[in-house]
Amino acid sequence: MVGPSRFMTLLSCFELGLVDRIREHPGLTAAELGEAVGATPDAVEQLLLLLVKERFVTYDEESGGYAPDALAAVDEKDLKRALAYMNMIKVVALRQLFHLTESARTGTLVGLRELYGVTGGTLYGAVAEHPDLRDAWANLMNTVTAHIDPWFFGNVGIPAGARVLDLAGNTGLGAIHTVTHKASPGLRVTTFDLPEKEAEALANFRSHGVAEQCSFLGGDVFDGVPRGFDTVLIKHFLDMFDKGDVVRILRGVNEALETGGQVHIMVPVYPEDITDTDNYNVDFFPAFFIGCTMGQGGPQKLSVYQSWLEECGFKVTKTLTKSAAEVPPDVIPVQAILSATKVARPGPLGSH
Amino acid sequence: MVGPSRFMTLLSCFELGLVDRIREHPGLTAAELGEAVGATPDAVEQLLLLLVKERFVTYDEESGGYAPDALAAVDEKDLKRALAYMNMIKVVALRQLFHLTESARTGTLVGLRELYGVTGGTLYGAVAEHPDLRDAWANLMNTVTAHIDPWFFGNVGIPAGARVLDLAGNTGLGAIHTVTHKASPGLRVTTFDLPEKEAEALANFRSHGVAEQCSFLGGDVFDGVPRGFDTVLIKHFLDMFDKGDVVRILRGVNEALETGGQVHIMVPVYPEDITDTDNYNVDFFPAFFIGCTMGQGGPQKLSVYQSWLEECGFKVTKTLTKSAAEVPPDVIPVQAILSATKVARPGPLGSH
Numbered sequence: 001m002v003g004p005s006r007f008m009t010l011l012s013c014f015e016l017g018l019v020d021r022i023r024e025h026p027g028l029t030a031a032e033l034g035e036a037v038g039a040t041p042d043a044v045e046q047l048l049l050l051l052v053k054e055r056f057v058t059y060d061e062e063s064g065g066y067a068p069d070a071l072a073a074v075d076e077k078d079l080k081r082a083l084a085y086m087n088m089i090k091v092v093a094l095r096q097l098f099h100l101t102e103s104a105r106t107g108t109l110v111g112l113r114e115l116y117g118v119t120g121g122t123l124y125g126a127v128a129e130h131p132d133l134r135d136a137w138a139n140l141m142n143t144v145t146a147h148i149d150p151w152f153f154g155n156v157g158i159p160a161g162a163r164v165l166d167l168a169g170n171t172g173l174g175a176i177h178t179v180t181h182k183a184s185p186g187l188r189v190t191t192f193d194l195p196e197k198e199a200e201a202l203a204n205f206r207s208h209g210v211a212e213q214c215s216f217l218g219g220d221v222f223d224g225v226p227r228g229f230d231t232v233l234i235k236h237f238l239d240m241f242d243k244g245d246v247v248r249i250l251r252g253v254n255e256a257l258e259t260g261g262q263v264h265i266m267v268p269v270y271p272e273d274i275t276d277t278d279n280y281n282v283d284f285f286p287a288f289f290i291g292c293t294m295g296q297g298g299p300q301k302l303s304v305y306q307s308w309l310e311e312c313g314f315k316v317t318k319t320l321t322k323s324a325a326e327v328p329p330d331v332i333p334v335q336a337i338l339s340a341t342k343v344a345r346p347g348p349l350g351s352h
Numbered sequence: 353m354v355g356p357s358r359f360m361t362l363l364s365c366f367e368l369g370l371v372d373r374i375r376e377h378p379g380l381t382a383a384e385l386g387e388a389v390g391a392t393p394d395a396v397e398q399l400l401l402l403l404v405k406e407r408f409v410t411y412d413e414e415s416g417g418y419a420p421d422a423l424a425a426v427d428e429k430d431l432k433r434a435l436a437y438m439n440m441i442k443v444v445a446l447r448q449l450f451h452l453t454e455s456a457r458t459g460t461l462v463g464l465r466e467l468y469g470v471t472g473g474t475l476y477g478a479v480a481e482h483p484d485l486r487d488a489w490a491n492l493m494n495t496v497t498a499h500i501d502p503w504f505f506g507n508v509g510i511p512a513g514a515r516v517l518d519l520a521g522n523t524g525l526g527a528i529h530t531v532t533h534k535a536s537p538g539l540r541v542t543t544f545d546l547p548e549k550e551a552e553a554l555a556n557f558r559s560h561g562v563a564e565q566c567s568f569l570g571g572d573v574f575d576g577v578p579r580g581f582d583t584v585l586i587k588h589f590l591d592m593f594d595k596g597d598v599v600r601i602l603r604g605v606n607e608a609l610e611t612g613g614q615v616h617i618m619v620p621v622y623p624e625d626i627t628d629t630d631n632y633n634v635d636f637f638p639a640f641f642i643g644c645t646m647g648q649g650g651p652q653k654l655s656v657y658q659s660w661l662e663e664c665g666f667k668v669t670k671t672l673t674k675s676a677a678e679v680p681p682d683v684i685p686v687q688a689i690l691s692a693t694k695v696a697r698p699g700p701l702g703s704h
Contacts, residue, residue, distance in 0.1 A: 001359065001437055001438060001441055001632075001636070001682065001684065002355070002632045002635040002636045002684065003354070003355025003356055003357075003358050003359040004355055004356045004359050004441065004445060004446050004449055005355075005441075005445060005449060005635060005636045005638075005639040005640055006355050006635045006636075007353065007355040007356050007449075008449040008450070008452045008639050008643065009452070009635070009638055009639045011452075011453075012452045012453045012456060012639070012643075015453040016453055016456060016457070037457075038457050039456045039457055040459060040594060040648070042594035042595060042596075042648060042649075042650075043456045043459070043594075043638075043642050043648065046637075046638035046641070046642060046649075046650040047456065047638050047639070047642070049622065049626055049634035049638060050634050050635055050638065052626045052627065052634075053626050053627050053628075053629070053634050053635070055627065059626070085353055086353060089353055089356065089357075090450060093356060093357060094356050094446065094447070094449065094450050095446070095447040095450050097356055097357060097359075097360040097446065098360070098442060098446050098447050100360045100361070100363075100364045101363075101364045101367040101368055104364060104368060104391045104395045104399065105368070105389075105390050105391055107392060107395070242392060242394035242395075243394055244394075270401065274401055274404050274405050274411070275404065275405050275407065276405075277405070280353075280354045282401035282402050282404075282405050283354035283357060283358045283361070283402055283405070284353070284354045284357045284358075285398075286357075286361055286395075286398035286399050286401060286402065287357040287360050287361045287364070287399070288357055289398070290395050290398060290399070291360065291364075296392070296394065296395065297394075297398075298394075298398040330353065332353065332354065
């Protein structure tokens, strides 16, 4: 019940500048802080109570001064990342969630329609039109991709000289990272995404000096997956869809590959034991995907993705879940990698 | 970070009718539940993950069926009360909180302005104009008052034949309860509130058969408190204001009373130890008052109210905080009673 008010009270203490001031000048009183940030001492006192409760700051009854407690030990860059998350949740989710029930009933983003007049689309379309959504989203996503791609490429094998397709590769960042992290003679990477991403992708390839190794192919994954590749990457994508669409995507990839072709998937996963109280993914993603970004979708357990891959003609060769110890506590998604190989189908006469 | 999504995921499972169906027909699958409530099986499965995590419901991997777990033991009336709280928070707070920082800076309800075009007023004014706010608010408040007034009247002494003023008594419910719970020959109770409440208050007195003992006086507490009373009740009111206004109210009451006159206050209080993790009042009220209902205000510790009473010429004779054990876990406010007596002022010559 107090989830929304806890969330905004904490974020507001940052937005008002209270946290920065307490970190810079320990000992300021509510009156001094109020004057500095443009709020009444009463409001400052009320909002900081939660931070005292949670031992983020201390309050000295004698002097009336506030000082950093747990917040003293937090690095500026960690704070910035946590705030990028909180701001994204505020801008993309807080108000939209009001309409979650209707979004679940209709499979559409009722919140985006009510707040932005967006009908029938997804958040990923809306960010192109609405700078506030885009800023909140891009600010977070750039941080996330920068942190997680090195881990992904450190844990998948891409043969020298491979022809790689980055499925739903957006404006080419994944292709660029592939070339950077998995350089080999003859390696070629193609970003496959909607045609409107082409110009920006090509510009990105040029500015990163990888225009020779990288190319762009326009299309929609639900109309078919291009052939002629031996490795397909699917990063940050499958969790956006319900099972029916995930299976369509995986079958499409399977059809496009030769036997022995490989797929490497990176996707957030739920814990195998859903009742795990240290994992906050089920607290966040269902409502976020259904109510705020897609009107459907949400991650699955690793074992579920594995069984879906097998349903679609793959043999899973490697799975790896990022350990909680490697992830800062403010990062919600728990990412996993699944690598799989297309297996030969039994011939029409059961020939093997 | 996951507070808003946890809140709406849980509420959405109720709103969709998933919880009712699982309670009525244990063992239904996501497909069956989806058909019953008009949502995809995928969305049902995603949203129920949180309830499985929190052990509200169980999920059987073999059959795919859901059954009540902790929810099995919860009474229908307890569920209804919890849902009245959650619905109020959704309607009155969830979206408005987006604007908390700006509300704190301006001391106005930016959320109400953005969503309802209400400028310069409070939630209590807005509920008169907006049925969705009113329904969510009244539905909760009626439950709260019905539960808490018997406790209040069981713990304050009102002398036989007293002339009682119910300050900011709204449409007369407190006056009616006074007559019901503290009946004595000659007892008279006057509801004091804004003049526009008079007609409804008088109608309430008549319909409860207490028109002879109860009357209404129109006015604004900040313009002065009426004289001629020996007992003043201040229920559900002081927490709406910053210290400056609370002190104005208490001084006004003090001036209106004769020495020996009594005031009985009921108000939610913060724990004396703010770091108490079992108490959720600081998680909720600052943001709720500043961002959603008043643009200012919020409860204080009991000791703070006590010191303010003493600052305003009262001697506190009794304090009582409702024990957590008596309060259902879904009820956020921890109410306290403060009884106080007006003390004689030192005369101009320091005569005592």
